Amino acid sequence: MSIFESNIRTFLTAAYDGKKKDFSQVNHLFEAVFDKNYINLNGMTLNYDEIRSIHENCVALNSRASDIRIKSSHNNKVQFKFRVANSKFNVIIHMKGELKDDKLIKVCQFSCAMTFDIHAYSLKYMPIIYAS
Secondary structure, eight states: OOHHHHHHHHHHHHHTBSSOOOGGGTHHHHHHHEEEEEEEESSSEEEHHHHHHHHHHHHHTTOEEEEEEEEEOTTSEEEEEEEEEOSSEEEEEEEEEEEETTEEEEEEEEEEEEEEOTTTOOGGGOTTOSOO
């Protein structure tokens, strides 16, 4: 298992365990996964601070991650897929990314399948969710 694989598994299982917590408890794990120059290119550009805010909001909703699958290559490329669920949404995220120093520097989303109650949930909490 690569350093990145270990770090993202640790982050997702600790941050997204379905238990109430403050993001400060897992921020060091987030920092081990995401490079400070991180950029997400999915029709809308998200930087490091914006992706951190998304994760903060998901953690605040007591989200649970499951079905974590990670595939790394030797040329700093990675694919990962996982499910995040809470009382507001249930989403499967499939992404490909580039690594720099074992951290995500650039990510593009392959697909995003979701179910949630649109009336009970504001998309401001998870701007990464949109039609793919």
